[in-house]
Amino acid sequence: MATMPSHRYLPFPAIQLPDRKWPNRTLVTAPTWCSVDLRDGNQALIEPMTVETKIRFFRHLTQLGFKEIEIGFPASSQVEFDFTRKLIEENLIPDDVTIQVLTQSKEDQIRRTFEAVKGAQRVIVHLYNSTSTQQRRVVFKADKKGVTEIALSGAKLIQAIAAEHLETRWTFQYSPESFTGTEPDFAVQICNAVLDVWQPTPEHRAIINLPATVELCMPNVYADLIESFCRRLTRRECVFISLHTHNDRGTGIAATELGLLAGADRVEGTLFANGERTGNADIVVLALNLMTQGVDPQLDFSDITESKRVYEECTGLPVHPRHPYAGELAHTAFSGSHQDAIDKGFEAQAKANEDQWTEVPYLPVDPRDLGLTYQSVIRVNSQSGKGGVAHLMKRQGLELPRALLIDFSTEIKKVTAKVGTELSSEDLLRYFREEYVDLKRPIEFVRHVELPTSTPGRREIVLTLKINGAERDITGTGNGVVDALVDAIGQDLGFEFGVLSLEERSIRSGSDATAVAYVPIRIPGRPPIWGVGMHPDTAEVQLRAIISAVNRSGLTINA
Numbered sequence: 001m002a003t004m005p006s007h008r009y010l011p012f013p014a015i016q017l018p019d020r021k022w023p024n025r026t027l028v029t030a031p032t033w034c035s036v037d038l039r040d041g042n043q044a045l046i047e048p049m050t051v052e053t054k055i056r057f058f059r060h061l062t063q064l065g066f067k068e069i070e071i072g073f074p075a076s077s078q079v080e081f082d083f084t085r086k087l088i089e090e091n092l093i094p095d096d097v098t099i100q101v102l103t104q105s106k107e108d109q110i111r112r113t114f115e116a117v118k119g120a121q122r123v124i125v126h127l128y129n130s131t132s133t134q135q136r137r138v139v140f141k142a143d144k145k146g147v148t149e150i151a152l153s154g155a156k157l158i159q160a161i162a163a164e165h166l167e168t169r170w171t172f173q174y175s176p177e178s179f180t181g182t183e184p185d186f187a188v189q190i191c192n193a194v195l196d197v198w199q200p201t202p203e204h205r206a207i208i209n210l211p212a213t214v215e216l217c218m219p220n221v222y223a224d225l226i227e228s229f230c231r232r233l234t235r236r237e238c239v240f241i242s243l244h245t246h247n248d249r250g251t252g253i254a255a256t257e258l259g260l261l262a263g264a265d266r267v268e269g270t271l272f273a274n275g276e277r278t279g280n281a282d283i284v285v286l287a288l289n290l291m292t293q294g295v296d297p298q299l300d301f302s303d304i305t306e307s308k309r310v311y312e313e314c315t316g317l318p319v320h321p322r323h324p325y326a327g328e329l330a331h332t333a334f335s336g337s338h339q340d341a342i343d344k345g346f347e348a349q350a351k352a353n354e355d356q357w358t359e360v361p362y363l364p365v366d367p368r369d370l371g372l373t374y375q376s377v378i379r380v381n382s383q384s385g386k387g388g389v390a391h392l393m394k395r396q397g398l399e400l401p402r403a404l405l406i407d408f409s410t411e412i413k414k415v416t417a418k419v420g421t422e423l424s425s426e427d428l429l430r431y432f433r434e435e436y437v438d439l440k441r442p443i444e445f446v447r448h449v450e451l452p453t454s455t456p457g458r459r460e461i462v463l464t465l466k467i468n469g470a471e472r473d474i475t476g477t478g479n480g481v482v483d484a485l486v487d488a489i490g491q492d493l494g495f496e497f498g499v500l501s502l503e504e505r506s507i508r509s510g511s512d513a514t515a516v517a518y519v520p521i522r523i524p525g526r527p528p529i530w531g532v533g534m535h536p537d538t539a540e541v542q543l544r545a546i547i548s549a550v551n552r553s554g555l556t557i558n559a
Contacts, residue, residue: 015224074116105154132181173207211244223258336385
């Protein structure tokens with residue numbers, strides 16, 4: 001048996017933190033959110049965004065409620081620089097939004113960055129340099145002292161330039177890039193050294209951002225790293241601890257949530273997890289995860305379809321159909337047992353407290369809270385059962401008797417197996433009418449007339465029918481119009497049967513009301529045969545339903 005070359009990889013070292021506190025904590029407030037869609041996302045696109053596209057995306061982010069937005073890396077390209085200037089010069093930044101700009105700890109980049117943000121009201125200057133053992137060895141060929149000097153020279157220059165522009169409220173942010181690949185002691189040491197330069201206070205805090213630039217460890221280990229770091233930072237009360245996770249191991253969201261439990265205050269991420277390689281933590285999921293735990297996320301995704309549309313049009317990337325909240329199939333059930341549970345859950349939820357979403361199995365969030373409808377919650381294909389058929393037929397105003405529902409579901413399974421695709425509620429209604437309602441051979445109902453009788457309680461009717469296309473009148477008597485119809489067909493057409501039950505309902509209200517009648521008939525030696533009538537006249541609808549059942553029987557009619 002072939003095996004994967006696991007011997008080529010080393011396990012991430014465990015963090016010794018026996019008194020860790022984060023496992024017993026609960027998230028009760030939203031973090032400060034910082035979108036980095038316009039930086040990481042732009043770096044990772046096949047076709048980078050234009051200035052106009054960036055403006056459109058920026059405006060959407062502000063509409064969602066982001067108060068901190070990293071608008072880019074102004075020193076990296078002319079587009080980034082021009083975008084920054086356009087936002088400032090055309091006054092496109094809302095008064096309550098702080099822009100963030102990224103720069104490496106290099107003098108030319110830092111000066112270019114300050115040039116780009118000149119005149120802005122509030123700016124976070126985000127300084128970074130890589131500190132990991134791997135990059136020190138492979139990329140920079142520098143020791144800890146040399147890497148620390150890089151960070152400190154940048155920190156001092158930022159502080160000096162900011163002091164010359166007091167018209168702007170500055171916040172300084174430092175990221176030891178590749179934090180998870182850095183020795184924990186050294187990560188604390190270099191961040192403390194940067195804070196010694198900046199001298200933040202509780203009233204004017206700095207930001208220390210701890211990025212999993214490449215996700216190297218399990219989420220619980222990342223949480224241990226964060227809690228350990230927070231304990232040893234010398235100016236913890238003067239600092240916002242920020243997280244910036246990536247998704248290389250597929251657990252960026254989990255790592256962020258555990259990192260918040262471990263003491264972080266702030267999250268950098270992107271909409272729908274865009275970013276280098278496997279992407280950043282998905283802020284859409286993080287925010288809505290909080291909402292489903294009863295915590296106000298402080299971001300507005302009540303029109304998630306619009307966010308999805310803006311994202312896809314601006315980035316050129318699709319949102320996966322299985323995305324937890326925005327995916328086309330995120331709230332959809334095809335399985336019969338799931339559909340049945342959801343359908344019953346909707347009924348229970350309608351009777352429950354609408355302020356709490358508690359009664360619908362398989363739906364942890366009410367799609368309506370995301371601006372979605374219930375149209376796509378239950379969809380029918382060859383794997384679906386009667387619960388899904390029942391739900392979609394209710395959407396068309398038809399609540400089928402259970403026995404008829406079983407009968408119709410059996411027919412629909414045959415259809416879906418044949419066509420190989422799912423069926424919409426409109427498709428189901430069409431098949432339902434073709435199978436149970438609109439049959440005109442061998443008998444087509446034309447009209448009926450009731451005749452006066454001398455016997456109390458007895459009814460006599462004259463039916464005008466088309467028998468295999470030829471019109472004729474037949475007459476019958478009984479205790480009601482249904483009995484009279486059975487009598488007429490038996491006497492005049494030689495077709496003997498009985499009516500087992502009759503259920504009548506209305507599928508619309510007001511002047512446009514339509515009655516629907518469900519009727520199973522009995523023929524000796526055969527299971528019940530269902531027929532359905534739809535008509536505004538309540539007497540006629542019963543007759544139409546019975547004739548439909550007769551037509552479905554397949555027996556020969558004496559013309």
